Amino acid sequence: MKIRVLGFLGLMFCFFGEAGFAQVPSENALLWEISKPGQAKPSYLFGTIHLICPADFVLSDSLKSAVTKSGQIALEMDMDDPGMMMTMMKSINMKDGVELKSLITESEYNQLNRFYTDSVGMGLAMLEKAKPFVLMGPLFHAVLACQPQSYEMTLVELAKKQNMEVVGLEALEEQMAIFDSIPYKEQAKIIISLINDRPKARKEFEEMVALYKRQNISGLYDLTMKSEYGLEGNAEIMLFDRNKKWIPRIQKMIGEKPTFFAVGAAHLGGEKGVIALLREQGFKVRPVL
Template structure:
């Protein structure tokens, strides 16, 4: 019932705003000095079906490089990411919760990941939550970004990133470690049920291509990591990306792929690109 109501609201939102808000994950960027158009595509980082539509493949054919949130073909990415996964200033998960809750999280992680909380004690709790995402899907994990990269590789095109690994990982130092840990405790208490339901709702919304509804969904999430920290997770990063997108698109026709939640809202990438002087229109 919850999912049905959510989808109904998304469809109604698209109908009411049809004249000004179009439902699409793919947007054409032109004007403001561009000699060739670039494209903006809203991705979802993990899914059960990462197949790309014909219009996305055509846009990839018509551009000269792929730009994701990170340069995902950087051979040093994994090593650098590992160095940024630990909490600063000697903070540990054990220091953030009661002994009872730490024991519960420990038992939960042993069951779900095969690692004890003691082994992961210095990790940022959000990193551990991210390790649990595949468990929530209930299918073989697929990645939209990986599918985009396959096309770029076949076309012998470069893959670049909008931000560095350090910039992205520093986001999780700007979010309270206490809040991160409390969310991991909630996940353990519900044995993934709450998080799985929310992920399924987001996946269903993604299929509607209603970017405004997806943005609103993050603001109203029961998980404070997204609802409380919208500025840190989305808005601030969007602002940082615009001047970089301007420079990249003017140098070479580019297919930009970023998380779909970054597209919608008054501080979303589409609105910000328009304010920067670009024409941004939905590709049907």
């Protein structure tokens, strides 16, 4: 009897495991159509890369068409919010008055300060109490060796031209709170590592851009998961938890009007990615090529 029960449980595990795996997107595509029975018009999901050199930036006709067919654009955050900068200033600092100098050695601090002064054009004086991951933005500008372009800001401009509302899947306060969940020392360590390993970091970013241009979201997901510069050990906090939290918000927005969703491409792939989670909720998510 025990063998039969265990065999049955094994079959059930295989069945549900295969069913879950079937939801994972295998196609190479950055733009996806979201539909469901009873839904008058489809919505769309687009995977962005937050910073990219202009030579690699592409705004396809299919993407422009999807935006035109939508009633609003939803980004990870509302990039069109006039109060965004003020909110950022309120939530940028580490808790309990922690300062960067207490997280790294004196030589590392001097190295970091020198790098920011020489390569970014600003010292650390104004960022002494800022959550270390905040430093990563200007640092990536230096790693890219170009004046980067942003898909998010381009979509905001498209929305303005079409008098379309821009909304966010999460509030800025929510996103900044994530950086309180990851030890500040760990964040600072990643920043130092990026500076010390710039050739390696640049190579990884080039690999990421190459995968992005091939629209290989599975490859992007895999590379993001093994990256030493952000997600290592933090995938649950920075990726999976947010994906899960977004799904009911996406459902609500789709129920109100056809929406063009744009989130980082790493959020699309994998068993816990946005596409798989939407499919689990009964949505048909198909690539737009």
